[in-house]
Amino acid sequence: MADVTLYGPDYSSYVWSARMICAEKGVSAALAPIDLGSPAHAALHPFRKVPVLVHGAAAVWETEAIGRYVDRAFDGPALQPGEPLALARMDGWLSAIVDYLYPTLVKRVVIPRLVVEPDGRPIDAADIAAAAATGTGYWDAVEAALADRPYLAGSALSLADLVLAPIVAYVARTPEGESLFAPRPALARWFGAVSARESFAACAPRPPGSAETTAA
């Protein structure tokens, strides 16, 4: 029997991150589908988002909370630095991902490009271009952060790297992401390292064409 259950579709970048967090911690997580927006979903997450982690009788919601909970509740390699400045860097990046990178790049670039457009529905090219332009500054900030340290918080992998990596993977698959890595060697090196981890491939969405698999 798995240690925990994670609810949500595997294509969600945040579900991918939550699964990676569990895998890196050595926590076995069963992935379970959920009928998005349903009363059963609302019973687990008051804002009806994914992922939700269920451990025993407790439901934990929001990816950051799930990551911190898994890190504290289980043995295994620490995914949050103990040193105050490194912890502040991790917290800063987690906040920036949730408040800036995800809304701009996943909602306005990845979903239109990888979900809406292939589905034959209209996209707003001007909004995609505007979001990608804003994203350029965000990627430059990530590049600057990684220029003098291997991971976002410092010398060790943390929750921030595990939340950002699936977003980078999705953006890199869009036309706007074609020039993501070439001008940003630190980002490329970091993504190479995080995406080479066993957890990245093990928790990645099933290949296109599999049931329930689409982007973001």
Ligand SMILES: N[C@@H](CCC(=O)N[C@@H](CS)C(=O)NCC(=O)O)C(=O)O
């Ligand atoms: N702040 C939330 C965001 C969760 C989120 O937006 N999840 C998306 C999938 S990546 C979702 O639930 N989408 C379904 C919906 O909005 O109905 C977290 O960190 O978990």
